[in-house]
Amino acid sequence: MEADAGQGAGAPTPLSKERVLRQALALADSEGIDALSMRKLGQGLNAGAMSLYHHVGNKEELLDGMVDLVFAEIELPESGGDWQSEMRAWAVSARGVLARHPWAITLMPSRTTPGPANLRYHEAVTAALRKAGFSVQMATHANWLLDNYIYGAAVQAASLPFADAGELADMIDDVFLPQLPAEEYPYLNESATALMQSDYDPADEFTYGLSLILDALERDRLSAKS
Amino acid sequence: MEADAGQGAGAPTPLSKERVLRQALALADSEGIDALSMRKLGQGLNAGAMSLYHHVGNKEELLDGMVDLVFAEIELPESGGDWQSEMRAWAVSARGVLARHPWAITLMPSRTTPGPANLRYHEAVTAALRKAGFSVQMATHANWLLDNYIYGAAVQAASLPFADAGELADMIDDVFLPQLPAEEYPYLNESATALMQSDYDPADEFTYGLSLILDALERDRLSAKS
DNA sequence: TGCGATAATCGTACGGTGTACGATCCTTAG
DNA sequence: CTAAGGATCGTACACCGTACGATTATCGCA
Numbered sequence: 001m002e003a004d005a006g007q008g009a010g011a012p013t014p015l016s017k018e019r020v021l022r023q024a025l026a027l028a029d030s031e032g033i034d035a036l037s038m039r040k041l042g043q044g045l046n047a048g049a050m051s052l053y054h055h056v057g058n059k060e061e062l063l064d065g066m067v068d069l070v071f072a073e074i075e076l077p078e079s080g081g082d083w084q085s086e087m088r089a090w091a092v093s094a095r096g097v098l099a100r101h102p103w104a105i106t107l108m109p110s111r112t113t114p115g116p117a118n119l120r121y122h123e124a125v126t127a128a129l130r131k132a133g134f135s136v137q138m139a140t141h142a143n144w145l146l147d148n149y150i151y152g153a154a155v156q157a158a159s160l161p162f163a164d165a166g167e168l169a170d171m172i173d174d175v176f177l178p179q180l181p182a183e184e185y186p187y188l189n190e191s192a193t194a195l196m197q198s199d200y201d202p203a204d205e206f207t208y209g210l211s212l213i214l215d216a217l218e219r220d221r222l223s224a225k226s
Numbered sequence: 227m228e229a230d231a232g233q234g235a236g237a238p239t240p241l242s243k244e245r246v247l248r249q250a251l252a253l254a255d256s257e258g259i260d261a262l263s264m265r266k267l268g269q270g271l272n273a274g275a276m277s278l279y280h281h282v283g284n285k286e287e288l289l290d291g292m293v294d295l296v297f298a299e300i301e302l303p304e305s306g307g308d309w310q311s312e313m314r315a316w317a318v319s320a321r322g323v324l325a326r327h328p329w330a331i332t333l334m335p336s337r338t339t340p341g342p343a344n345l346r347y348h349e350a351v352t353a354a355l356r357k358a359g360f361s362v363q364m365a366t367h368a369n370w371l372l373d374n375y376i377y378g379a380a381v382q383a384a385s386l387p388f389a390d391a392g393e394l395a396d397m398i399d400d401v402f403l404p405q406l407p408a409e410e411y412p413y414l415n416e417s418a419t420a421l422m423q424s425d426y427d428p429a430d431e432f433t434y435g436l437s438l439i440l441d442a443l444e445r446d447r448l449s450a451k452s
Numbered sequence: 453t454g455c456g457a458t459a460a461t462c463g464t465a466c467g468g469t470g471t472a473c474g475a476t477c478c479t480t481a482g
Numbered sequence: 483c484t485a486a487g488g489a490t491c492g493t494a495c496a497c498c499g500t501a502c503g504a505t506t507a508t509c510g511c512a
Contacts, residue, residue, distance in 0.1 A: 109384035126413040152378030158335035187352040
């Protein structure tokens with residue numbers, strides 16, 4: 001009778017696709033994507049599970065919407081300035097977003113139709129590349145390669161069981177090195193030992209690879225120009 | 227009584243972890259990873275669902291094993307020759323394997339402990355790189371970057387709703403272009419139109435990006451040597 | 453003002469899931 | 483031949499996505 005009487009005469013805020021998606025995103029962030037069930041989602045919205053189906057169609061569509069919401073969080077590149085810094089800022093933003101929502105990358109391979117935020121994102125990136133002088137073909141290459149890089153980084157980040165350099169150093173000699181006897185894995189053993197001693201930070205890999213790719217693309221751009 | 231009397235006096239082949247994993251892989255390949263349930267898996271092995279738990283612990287462990295089986299399919303690089311061709315052959319093999327088992331990449335982000343095949347794979351790649359003259363640090367960079375590239379390509383391939391160049395061309399003007407009005411998405415529209423007319427094959431992107439990365443790594447290797 | 457239509461909500465139910473538990477069988481060592 | 487141990491499996495439980503129908507709330511129009 002008064003379960004929804006929040007403060008004062010406030011209405012209980014009606015359900016809407018946006019509210020459902022936002023709650024789903026929050027739930028996936030806090031409890032993991034496997035814990036996202038229609039019942040639990042409804043609970044968080046003071047609604048029954050079946051009420052949600054008036055706003056999302058089915059769970060697949062819910063997941064599609066969640067992924068697109070994640071894409072919407074990525075800062076789009078400006079265009080017209082130094083294309084490398086534009087792409088770098090955009091890629092760093094994308095990496096941060098995918099790290100904040102680690103479940104998103106696990107959903108990506110099964111979502112085959114891009115949402116509006118995804119289209120806007122690709123439009124903006126393509127625009128920046130074309131304005132920097134890339135041909136349609138080369139812009140396509142660059143687009144594919146950069147997406148590839150960002151997705152791959154998200155997959156690797158999600159599959160690593162540590163978060164920062166300190167944790168990694170701890171894990172290397174607690175759990176990794178014991179599994180890497182020098183006789184069976186001489187090279188991995190060598191690497192692990194060396195990395196532990198040089199406080200290696202896997203987060204640096206992202207910027208290293210990104211620069212490598214951007215430089216290579218720039219070389220291609222210049223050589224195609226002449 | 228005679229359900230397992232195959233040909234002659236053949237015993238029904240006892241269950242084993244390997245047999246369970248192989249059947250699971252076959253089932254995921256043919257019906258998709260979502261259709262892989264313990265009951266159905268048992269059925270294919272003439273066993274009850276609960277019998278499987280004497281060989282795999284739980285479903286997570288089953289998935290871990292399946293992913294490692296996939297890694298085992300990847301051809302390892304030789305070492306000692308031209309490192310770029312070695313890495314190229316290996317990467318192409320990895321791409322093929324992940325394309326044959328599209329569900330594997332969706333599992334990857336959630337599997338945090340590498341299996342033995344995964345370790346062997348990284349050992350072989352690291353060996354090839356070190357023997358080619360890469361330092362430990364640079365071999366780590368290269369390892370990370372190449373893994374990144376392969377995983378990213380698998381994610382993109384899995385999320386694209388077409389298989390080859392012909393299908394793409396068909397889809398571009400049947401479904402993509404109508405969704406990309408030139409006013410809202412001028413650049414994507416331009417790209418889609420241009421690509422359709424030049425029978426663009428997304429499979430070529432893989433070799434383009436791979437060469438770009440290998441060349442860039444070679445440059446780094448040489449400049450660090452001097 | 454009242455009424456019909458339309459949309460939103462929700463209770464219940466069905467067939468599926470992973471797996472805990474205990475009973476059963478089958479193999480093998482002594 | 484028997485005792486013991488592991489492998490197998492039937493049943494049960496809690497949970498899932500969602501089809502279906504009943505119920506309620508909202509709004510346009512006479």
